[in-house]
Amino acid sequence: MKKIVLDTSAYSRLMQGEKRVEQALNEADKIYIPLFVVAELLLGFKNGDREAENRAILEKFESMPTVERLFPTDETIEIFSDIFSSLKKAGKPIPVHDIWIAALAIETGSMLVHFDKHFEEVEKARLWGKE
Secondary structure (H helix, E strand, C coil): CCEEEECHHHHHHHHCCCHHHHHHHHHCCEEEEEHHHHHHHHHHHHCCCCHHHHHHHHHHHHCCCCEEEECCCHHHHHHHHHHHHHHHHHCCCCCHHHHHHHHHHHHHCCEEECCCHHHHHCCCCEECCCC
Protein backbone atom coordinates (compact mmCIF):
# COMPACT_ATOMS: atom_id res chain seq x y z
CA MET A 1 0.00 0.00 0.00
CA LYS A 2 1.42 3.38 -1.02
CA LYS A 3 0.70 5.98 1.66
CA ILE A 4 1.51 9.68 1.60
CA VAL A 5 1.30 12.53 4.06
CA LEU A 6 0.47 15.82 2.40
CA ASP A 7 2.23 18.92 3.74
CA THR A 8 0.66 22.38 3.58
CA SER A 9 3.10 23.43 0.86
CA ALA A 10 2.08 20.46 -1.30
CA TYR A 11 -1.65 21.09 -0.82
CA SER A 12 -1.12 24.73 -1.82
CA ARG A 13 0.83 23.70 -4.91
CA LEU A 14 -1.89 21.18 -5.79
CA MET A 15 -4.43 24.00 -5.67
CA GLN A 16 -2.17 25.99 -8.01
CA GLY A 17 -2.24 23.12 -10.53
CA GLU A 18 1.09 21.43 -9.73
CA LYS A 19 0.94 18.25 -11.81
CA ARG A 20 3.66 16.44 -9.83
CA VAL A 21 1.56 16.63 -6.65
CA GLU A 22 -1.52 15.50 -8.56
CA GLN A 23 0.45 12.53 -9.88
CA ALA A 24 1.67 11.62 -6.37
CA LEU A 25 -1.92 11.69 -5.12
CA ASN A 26 -3.15 9.58 -8.03
CA GLU A 27 -0.50 6.94 -7.30
CA ALA A 28 -1.33 6.74 -3.57
CA ASP A 29 -3.64 4.21 -1.99
CA LYS A 30 -3.99 6.38 1.12
CA ILE A 31 -3.56 10.16 1.45
CA TYR A 32 -3.17 11.52 4.96
CA ILE A 33 -3.73 15.20 5.71
CA PRO A 34 -2.44 15.96 9.21
CA LEU A 35 -4.49 18.03 11.61
CA PHE A 36 -1.60 20.53 11.65
CA VAL A 37 -1.88 20.99 7.88
CA VAL A 38 -5.61 21.58 8.18
CA ALA A 39 -4.96 24.17 10.91
CA GLU A 40 -2.39 25.99 8.76
CA LEU A 41 -4.75 25.95 5.78
CA LEU A 42 -7.67 27.31 7.80
CA LEU A 43 -5.45 30.10 9.12
CA GLY A 44 -4.47 30.97 5.57
CA PHE A 45 -8.11 30.88 4.46
CA LYS A 46 -9.12 33.26 7.29
CA ASN A 47 -6.40 35.70 6.21
CA GLY A 48 -7.48 35.60 2.56
CA ASP A 49 -10.48 36.94 0.70
CA ARG A 50 -11.91 33.57 -0.42
CA GLU A 51 -12.36 31.77 2.91
CA ALA A 52 -15.71 30.12 2.14
CA GLU A 53 -14.58 28.97 -1.31
CA ASN A 54 -11.29 27.57 0.01
CA ARG A 55 -13.06 25.76 2.87
CA ALA A 56 -15.47 24.17 0.38
CA ILE A 57 -12.55 23.00 -1.78
CA LEU A 58 -10.79 21.51 1.26
CA GLU A 59 -14.00 19.76 2.39
CA LYS A 60 -14.42 18.27 -1.09
CA PHE A 61 -10.78 17.12 -1.06
CA GLU A 62 -11.16 15.52 2.37
CA SER A 63 -14.34 13.72 1.26
CA MET A 64 -12.39 11.68 -1.30
CA PRO A 65 -12.36 7.99 -0.27
CA THR A 66 -8.54 7.79 -0.19
CA VAL A 67 -8.12 10.90 2.00
CA GLU A 68 -8.05 10.71 5.79
CA ARG A 69 -7.38 13.41 8.37
CA LEU A 70 -4.50 12.32 10.59
CA PHE A 71 -4.34 13.00 14.33
CA PRO A 72 -1.38 12.55 16.69
CA THR A 73 -1.15 9.49 18.93
CA ASP A 74 1.08 8.62 21.88
CA GLU A 75 3.57 7.21 19.36
CA THR A 76 3.52 10.50 17.44
CA ILE A 77 4.43 12.34 20.64
CA GLU A 78 7.45 10.07 21.16
CA ILE A 79 8.61 10.50 17.56
CA PHE A 80 8.06 14.28 17.77
CA SER A 81 10.20 14.55 20.90
CA ASP A 82 12.99 12.48 19.29
CA ILE A 83 12.99 14.66 16.16
CA PHE A 84 12.80 17.92 18.10
CA SER A 85 15.64 16.90 20.41
CA SER A 86 17.83 15.72 17.54
CA LEU A 87 17.31 18.90 15.53
CA LYS A 88 17.95 21.10 18.56
CA LYS A 89 21.20 19.28 19.38
CA ALA A 90 22.29 19.62 15.74
CA GLY A 91 21.45 23.34 15.76
CA LYS A 92 19.01 22.83 12.86
CA PRO A 93 15.56 23.81 14.12
CA ILE A 94 12.56 23.68 11.82
CA PRO A 95 9.00 24.97 12.38
CA VAL A 96 7.23 23.03 15.16
CA HIS A 97 4.20 22.18 13.01
CA ASP A 98 6.54 20.62 10.46
CA ILE A 99 8.09 18.44 13.16
CA TRP A 100 4.59 17.16 13.97
CA ILE A 101 3.89 16.55 10.27
CA ALA A 102 7.17 14.65 9.86
CA ALA A 103 6.45 12.62 13.00
CA LEU A 104 3.05 11.58 11.62
CA ALA A 105 4.64 10.60 8.31
CA ILE A 106 7.26 8.49 10.09
CA GLU A 107 4.66 6.87 12.35
CA THR A 108 2.44 5.83 9.44
CA GLY A 109 5.35 4.78 7.21
CA SER A 110 4.20 7.33 4.65
CA MET A 111 6.03 9.31 2.01
CA LEU A 112 6.01 13.02 2.93
CA VAL A 113 4.95 15.13 -0.06
CA HIS A 114 6.26 18.67 0.48
CA PHE A 115 8.08 21.66 -1.00
CA ASP A 116 9.97 22.71 2.15
CA LYS A 117 13.71 22.04 2.08
CA HIS A 118 13.98 21.95 5.88
CA PHE A 119 12.26 18.53 5.98
CA GLU A 120 15.58 17.17 4.70
CA GLU A 121 16.92 17.71 8.23
CA VAL A 122 14.58 15.00 9.57
CA GLU A 123 16.66 11.84 9.28
CA LYS A 124 13.98 9.15 9.39
CA ALA A 125 11.47 10.88 7.12
CA ARG A 126 10.75 9.30 3.72
CA LEU A 127 10.71 12.34 1.49
CA TRP A 128 8.93 12.63 -1.84
CA GLY A 129 11.37 13.00 -4.70
CA LYS A 130 14.20 11.42 -2.71
CA GLU A 131 13.40 7.77 -3.44
